[in-house]
Amino acid sequence: MPPRKRARSSPGSSSSSAAAEAAPRVRLDGGEPLPAKLVGLWKSGRLTDTAVQVEGSSFAAHKLVLAAGSEYFETLFNSSMIDADAPALAEVPASVFGPLLDFLYSGCVEVEEALLTPLLKAANYLGVKPLEVSIGAALQARLAPSNAFELWAMADEAMLPPLAAAAKSLALERFDELGETIAEAQWAHVHALVSDAKLGARSEEAVFEAVVRYAEAQRPEEAQVLELMRHVRFPLMRREFVEQTVRVCPLLHTMAGNRVLLDALVPALFGGGCVQREGGGPRLLYVMGGVRGFSALASVDIFDPQTNSWAAGVDLPGSRL
Secondary structure, eight states, rough: OOOEEESOOOOOOHHHHHHHSSEEEEEEEEEEEHHHHHHHHHHHSSOOOEEEETTTTTEEEOOHHHHHHHHHHHHHTTSGGGGGGEEESSSSSSHHHHHHHHHHHHHHOOOOGHHHHHHHHHHHHHHHHHHHHHHHHHTTTTOTTTTHHHHHHHHHOOOOOHHHHHHOOOHHTGGOGGGGGGSSHHHHHHHHHHHHHHHHOOOHHHHHHHHHHHHHHOOOOOOHHHOOOOOSSSGGOOHHHIIITTTTTTTGGHHHHHHHHHHHHHHHTTTTTOOOTTTOOOOOEEEOEEEEEEEEOOOEEETTTTTTEEEEEOOOOOOOO
């Protein structure tokens, strides 16, 4: 039911009301609707036996309904805590507790799209699993490169495997579109992407630049940075990039950093394989060796069909026809 305000607020303007009506709304279902008679009693404020205080608002409800639908309230009402008779929530905004309460009584609720994220956090905090699942499905339908890391983290916290898997899949497929959002990502998520053969990066140069962007923003421990770098496929990079960008990168200017580079590049000089990622963009064409005049060549030339250009790779250890 609508909260009882402790202090009256001035009515909103007609323009703000029109804006609220125009905001996209989402229907969330999956709960268990209570008998219409009980819902009617709640909406009319009759026979309620508790009032939850949230941000200066008082939400009347029935303890049995709260305890049956929320793990938090079940634990609270079965305890001897001081606030068991007058619950107060400091961690939940009033703007989302109202819809959450409506969901507990009606089994469904319609909310503005902008409330999905804070409502998921509230449902997770209060232990309303059916609402979490419904919000997870709604957010999954709204996944984009701009929010993939945020929703991935929320899915992990709320234990919503389908949303987490969908966020990871989108981040893998559209890695080049993640942009600056990687700077705020969790280390485990960045590691999950760069270590995956299905990463859809256009090039290993892009993977390296993303790791650097993350490391410069988050400043993780050196061991964590180098663990990410070990999954960057340096032998697939253009020689100029390795010489002009990788070798001068401060993150690799340590003995351990140099070892990561040597471990990646030296095997390639002696024929060690380093394959393109399965999820990479247009494949590069490598031309190795050959003959110029009467001399065999040790050169490696790389053609990029996306830019229609050639670049020099790392030379072979010996000439090859």
